[in-house]
Amino acid sequence: MPALVLLGAQWGDEGKGKATDLLGGSVDYVVRYQGGNNAGHTVVVGDQKYALHLLPSGILSPGCTPVIGNGVVVDPSVLLSELSGLNERGVDTSKLLISGNAHIITPYNVTVDKVTERFLGKRKIGTTGRGIGPTYADKINRVGIRVQDLYDESILTQKVEAALDAKNQMLTKLYNRRAIAVEQVVGELLGYADKLAPYVSDTVLVLNQALEQDKVVLFEGGQGTLLDIDHGTYPFVTSSNPTAGGACTGAGVGPTKISRVIGILKAYTTRVGAGPFPTELFDEDGEALRRIGGERGVTTGRDRRCGWFDAVIARYATRVNGLTDFFLTKLDVLTGWEQIPVCVAYEIDGKRVEELPYSQTDFHHAKPVYEMLPGWSEDISKAKSFSDLPKNAQAYVKALEEMSGAPISAIGVGPGRTETIEINSFL
Ligand code: IMP
Secondary structure, three states, rough: OEEEEEEOOOOOOOOHHHHHHHHOOOOOEEOOOOEOOOOOEEEEEEOOEEEEOOOHHHOOOOOOOOEEOEEEOOOOHHHHEEEHHHHOOOOOOOOOEEEOOOEEEOOHHHHHHHHHHHHHHHHHHOOOOHHHHHHHHHHHHHOEHHHHHHOOHHHHHHHHHHHHHHHHHHHHHHOOOOOOHHHHHHHHHHHHHHHHHHHHOOOHHHHHHHOOOOOOOOEEEOOOOOOOOOOOOOOOOOOOOOOHHHHHHHHHOHHOOOOEEEEEEEOEEOOOOOOOOOOOOOOHHHHHHHHHHEEOOOOOOOOOOEEEEEEHHHHHHHHOOOOOOOEEEEEHHHOOEEEEEEEEEEOOOEEOOOOOOOOOOHHOOOEEEEEEEEOOOOOOOOOHHHOOHHHHHHHHHHHHHHHHHHEEEEEEOOOOOOOOEEEEOOO
């Protein structure tokens, strides 16, 4: 019953695509359990580079069944264009399964995301503008539209009416926008029904049966631990649970089934959008990390904010996710620095603090306490085993492991599929 969760240990964009793809060959099912097309994975296969936003990265592994779980929010137009883009490049997508209980990002959810961000002004979250938050809000308010609703026109119409009633009041009276017509939305959504039909299934049943048959199931989190609606830097977070527990609710699998939880950890830190980030750099080091690391959002095209590694966050990720392993990515980006600062604790109002403060105010005041680790200048991208790494790179990895509270079982030393050092097998 090997059920693995793979999730971001920081603020997302840690390089999960590479990790899932590395495991892809031996995995039977790759499941997304939360988020939507706000995620962005870049997967490099041979000389081909794929940018995926909604589809699980397992879609690129021929033996693997990709699954969009009930906890995901699905924009049908994005999904269909992502599928046809892959088909044009010869990727077979016919195995995809989509939960009938997943919620649909409707056109009005996207509109509401954009207008509310604009009205927040200086206090905006910096969302991806894809309608993620408003769709989850509708789900919780029990006025959401689910994939299964596409197959009953009368129910769909009633539900869209219920959802639009209040929203049209808000759009016209508060935000000075035009009302959205029910028929137009229903017409658009019904247009997707036939195209999605071959993929829609009872994914909870499929996944639990797969686990009973000892299949390998990989749950792939979007975003990252610090963007979790409950455990992240609220309110500067996404509207779902990327943390490990989200895999259970977002896929319908019990916690007793999960055997391994792997946190993807970048060798430095990045963040997109607004919110606190203690180790953020505003100098040429930050610019160099951004340039060398290619730190530009796959989904939004926005430059990522960059900073040094933060061990306080890594320890926190270990705790809230019950991490069993780390996959350390992008170690090669740090090649060339004489000394590499690592944040080992925070100073908050003159006091040294070792663990992430629960108070938002304290976290906003946290200043990083750095320890300097010696750097290396050798090219590490060809390293195949840990011992191939220069001594200082080995020491950097070991120091991070000790500070972060879980073993580092794999290390990314370059963007390509094979540029990975495996220390302990994940399976
Ligand atoms: P939303 O998920 O579009 O609502 O955006 C909420 C916050 O999460 C914003 O700060 C986004 O930049 C951030 N975010 C959402 N998805 C990702 C991701 O895949 N990587 C990094 N940040 C993300």
